[in-house]
Amino acid sequence: MRTLTEAIACVAVGGCMAACNPKPDLDTRCHDIVAHMRKVSTMPMRDGDVGMFMGACMMWKPPMLACMEETKNDADIATCRQMDAH
Numbered sequence: 001m002r003t004l005t006e007a008i009a010c011v012a013v014g015g016c017m018a019a020c021n022p023k024p025d026l027d028t029r030c031h032d033i034v035a036h037m038r039k040v041s042t043m044p045m046r047d048g049d050v051g052m053f054m055g056a057c058m059m060w061k062p063p064m065l066a067c068m069e070e071t072k073n074d075a076d077i078a079t080c081r082q083m084d085a086h
Helices: 004-014 027-039 046-059 060-067 074-085
Strands: none
Touching: 027 046, 027 060, 027 074, 060 074
16 A cells, blocks of 8 residues: 555656656667676677667567666577567
8 A cells, every 4th residue: 555655646746657766868778778688698798799689679569678777698689689579
């Protein structure tokens, strides 16, 4: 119940839920995603690869971004990339 009350108060005071829990801008989010991919992937990622993924990330839709943020290994990354291809 407390969470619902806080949400209502946030909307009333802040005007929107995004004001209470702002998401990072797309550039920051993509930087974080690519850094995460470098940690969980066994494949080496060179500077050119980082640049390519940063450019691609800027065009990904929110579900793809969320999928990439949750990856734990190369298979998860491949699954997310297949999702984006459809």
